[in-house]
Amino acid sequence: MITLVRRRAALCALGALTTVLAGCSSGDTTGNGHPGRPARPAATASPPAPPTLAPGPSGLTPVFSNGSRTQGRTVALTFDADMTVNQGTRAAAGERFDHPELVATLRRLKVPATFFMTGRWAEEYPAQAKAIGKDPLFEVANHSYSHHAFTSDCYGLPTVPPERMRADMERAYDAFRKAGVERPLPYFRFPGGCYDQRALRALAPGGVTAVQWDVVSGDAFATDADAVARQVVDGVRPGSVVVMHCTRSAAPTTERALRTIIPKLRERGFRFVRVSEQIRSTRVAGARGQGASDGRDFTGTP
Numbered sequence: 001m002i003t004l005v006r007r008r009a010a011l012c013a014l015g016a017l018t019t020v021l022a023g024c025s026s027g028d029t030t031g032n033g034h035p036g037r038p039a040r041p042a043a044t045a046s047p048p049a050p051p052t053l054a055p056g057p058s059g060l061t062p063v064f065s066n067g068s069r070t071q072g073r074t075v076a077l078t079f080d081a082d083m084t085v086n087q088g089t090r091a092a093a094g095e096r097f098d099h100p101e102l103v104a105t106l107r108r109l110k111v112p113a114t115f116f117m118t119g120r121w122a123e124e125y126p127a128q129a130k131a132i133g134k135d136p137l138f139e140v141a142n143h144s145y146s147h148h149a150f151t152s153d154c155y156g157l158p159t160v161p162p163e164r165m166r167a168d169m170e171r172a173y174d175a176f177r178k179a180g181v182e183r184p185l186p187y188f189r190f191p192g193g194c195y196d197q198r199a200l201r202a203l204a205p206g207g208v209t210a211v212q213w214d215v216v217s218g219d220a221f222a223t224d225a226d227a228v229a230r231q232v233v234d235g236v237r238p239g240s241v242v243v244m245h246c247t248r249s250a251a252p253t254t255e256r257a258l259r260t261i262i263p264k265l266r267e268r269g270f271r272f273v274r275v276s277e278q279i280r281s282t283r284v285a286g287a288r289g290q291g292a293s294d295g296r297d298f299t300g301t302p
Helices: 002-026 088-092 100-108 119-124 126-134 162-179 197-206 225-235 254-267 275-287
Strands: 074-081 113-117 138-142 209-211 240-245 271-273
Touching (some): 088 119, 119 162, 126 138, 271 275
């Protein structure tokens, strides 16, 4: 009897030892089951691709100006971070093309927004560009590198030659990446809002959606914040996209106007969204056969 017990104990010990040795030799087999091979890292979900519009006639860059009028009372505030390529000396002399107070007001009031930056602005204010890009309230889109016009006769702006238009856009994306903006969106706003068929054709290979607006704030060089606020509040409809600016030197009253615009629109039942949500609502409305007013414009006129 004692011998039988000893044999059973020996077998149990041998089995336990075999299990330990097997565990030591196999490595971590989580996710692949192959001994000695390191485990695969856990899969992480990639963020969804931002919505874009399908190309226009003849493959032209699609143009978006407002979201669906039937998918709720939403409004997108957009801010152009303008700085032209030749304004570095003015910035060095103390002129401010940024507006941290405006960004802080949006954060304090928890208002989502889309910033259309020029690449030159991102170079001048890389820390601010990175912070805006990382803030979940905001999204960053392209406003060209140079802020030169993509058509002739556009508010006196210098003109980008047609063969350089796409390169100017891509240079802005390079500037965003260097500043630390991780996921700039495939949306492009023409400087001055000026575009034509040639410009839409030049940018088409870049796969962007051109973003215009249906409400002009009138904040550029304005001195009356109340007038800016009235113009925005009176002009907004469901699905609207409002164009504003976040440069202190060129739009000194915008931050004060926002302190009126935001509560008044909320009182009217509007919800603030980013441009990407307006574009998504347009696609949903189109899929449901409600896209008669979907914000797309392929006429080639600003």
